[in-house]
Amino acid sequence: EQGLQLLELGGSVEEDYIRIARCFEATRQRCCRLEQDGHRAREQLARVEAERAALEVKLKHARNQVEVEMKKRHRAEAELEKQERKLQLVLELLMREPWGNEALSREQCSVLSALAGRRLGAALAPVRRSSAVDESCQSLLSHSDISYDRTEDDV
Secondary structure (H helix, E strand, C coil), rough: CCCHHHHCCCCCHHHHHHHHHHHHHHHHHHHHHHHHHHHHHHHHHHHHHCCCCHHHHHHHHHHHHHHHHHHHHHHHHHHHHHHHHHHHHHHHHHHCCHHHHHCHHHHHHHHHHHHHHHHHHHCCCCCCCCCCCCCCCHHHHHHHHCCCCHHHHHH
């Protein structure tokens, strides 16, 4: 628009050319600034993309580690339950057999009775979880917040 206005002016041709040159120079400087801004934005985008890729790799490794640890925990809990059942059977056998009561002192029998009662109560209770792990909904890193969806990992 300024260029058209300058051409329509009836002043000296040299002054008009000087005004046009100044407008072109101002436009060129604006373009240079915009090009520099674009270059800085592309560099920043590249840094952020690299950081995002690194974080995605860390997230993938963390997900895999959580999965491995959960499998280990489930195996350990299953083994614990299996061993507790075996212990319970042995205790019940010792308590029921007449030769077991004769071979054991009264103190040993009372300890076994107490253990048998406690184990029986534990066996009837819901699956125990390790008390070292906070599984309450107040935990900052609740397992319910973690997505195990593998479809995003392939993208």
